[in-house]
Amino acid sequence: MPRFHFDILENGHLTQDEDGRDFADGNAARKEAVLTGASIARDAFTTGSSHRIVVDVREEGAPFLKVSITLEVEEA
Amino acid sequence: MPRGFNPQREYEVAGDAIRAALIKRLRISSAIADDDVKEIEALPIVVRHFPAETAVVRDGERATDCCLIADGFCARSKTIANGKRQILSIHIPGEIPDLMSLFLHVMDHDLATLTACTLGFISHETLQRLHRRRPVVAEMFWRDTLIDSAMFREWIVNVGQRPAPARLAHVMIELRERLRIIGRLDGNNFEMPLTQEQVGEALGITAVHANRVIKQLRQEGIVDLHRGRVTVLDERKFLELADFDNRYLHQSPTL
Numbered sequence: 377m378p379r380f381h382f383d384i385l386e387n388g389h390l391t392q393d394e395d396g397r398d399f400a401d402g403n404a405a406r407k408e409a410v411l412t413g414a415s416i417a418r419d420a421f422t423t424g425s426s427h428r429i430v431v432d433v434r435e436e437g438a439p440f441l442k443v444s445i446t447l448e449v450e451e452a
Numbered sequence: 453m454p455r456g457f458n459p460q461r462e463y464e465v466a467g468d469a470i471r472a473a474l475i476k477r478l479r480i481s482s483a484i485a486d487d488d489v490k491e492i493e494a495l496p497i498v499v500r501h502f503p504a505e506t507a508v509v510r511d512g513e514r515a516t517d518c519c520l521i522a523d524g525f526c527a528r529s530k531t532i533a534n535g536k537r538q539i540l541s542i543h544i545p546g547e548i549p550d551l552m553s554l555f556l557h558v559m560d561h562d563l564a565t566l567t568a569c570t571l572g573f574i575s576h577e578t579l580q581r582l583h584r585r586r587p588v589v590a591e592m593f594w595r596d597t598l599i600d601s602a603m604f605r606e607w608i609v610n611v612g613q614r615p616a617p618a619r620l621a622h623v624m625i626e627l628r629e630r631l632r633i634i635g636r637l638d639g640n641n642f643e644m645p646l647t648q649e650q651v652g653e654a655l656g657i658t659a660v661h662a663n664r665v666i667k668q669l670r671q672e673g674i675v676d677l678h679r680g681r682v683t684v685l686d687e688r689k690f691l692e693l694a695d696f697d698n699r700y701l702h703q704s705p706t707l
Contacts, residue, residue, distance in 0.1 A: 393663070397660065397663075412657075412660040412661045
């Protein structure tokens with residue numbers, strides 16, 4: 377099983393994932409990245425700690441995909 | 453087999469330890485008369501050892517016994533169609549996590565071990581006879597299942613309303629309060645034998661998010677969860693974060 381690392385960028389602060397995690401395939405890792413981004417964004421957006429979350433996924437050290445979630449509120 | 457090993461003897465010792473754990477815990481929340489304690493001490497219990505992460509009774513199964521935890525940790529959970537699992541509760545020695553199977557005949561969720569466990573099985577028939585003979589014991593078990601449902605209410609509030617770091621802190625403090633009752637605290641240290649995956653399943657977040665929350669609480673000097681052990685780093689911050697009020701645990705006969 378390939379090993380994926382999920383680095384998280386919140387409010388310009390990067391948390392690197394040194395341990396990584398095994399997933400059956402890239403699709404499972406992509407799902408985890410999207411869900412993780414959504415879940416962190418829910419906390420960050422509702423507590424107001426950040427407006428943008430990036431989950432940067434590496435597969436065996438090489439870039440794999442990036443999930444970016446941004447809060448935009450347009451007042452009328 | 454090692455010299456001097458006597459399976460029958462080991463069986464009896466384990467059985468006694470199991471009853472002691474149950475009585476110790478019940479005494480905290482209910483006033484029990486000595487006669488009733490004797491009845492519980494006389495319950496026939498079948499002791500079995502289970503490896504870690506093993507099903508005890510599965511969703512959809514019909515149970516014929518209730519399972520009393522003598523040693524180790526168990527969890528109740530439910531898995532939905534897409535394979536995602538929600539951990540509903542964590543259970544510790546002295547608890548009977550499937551007591552409701554006495555009246556709810558087909559399991560509506562899973563009960564499994566988290567760590568290697570020693571479990572004592574008491575047949576439904578025996579428990580029903582005891583309840584009819586000693587209504588006070590029945591009332592005590594009733595109260596126990598009501599406390600169980602109070603914990604579920606708190607779990608719903610936790611997962612539904614608190615941000616993830618507070619959610620984790622709350623689950624930790626609840627576990628600490630319950631371990632304190634059975635004398636399983638080790639200074640500012642206690643067991644919470646969950647993998648990051650399982651922490652995620654308990655909090656309703658992904659394993660990656662759980663990993664981040666654990667790291668965050670450690671970096672902020674609040675609490676450290678490492679290899680299934682929790683070390684509190686700053687008690688005041690820990691309590692403040694968790695927003696914990698132990699009233700729902702009803703850890704006194706007057707509460």
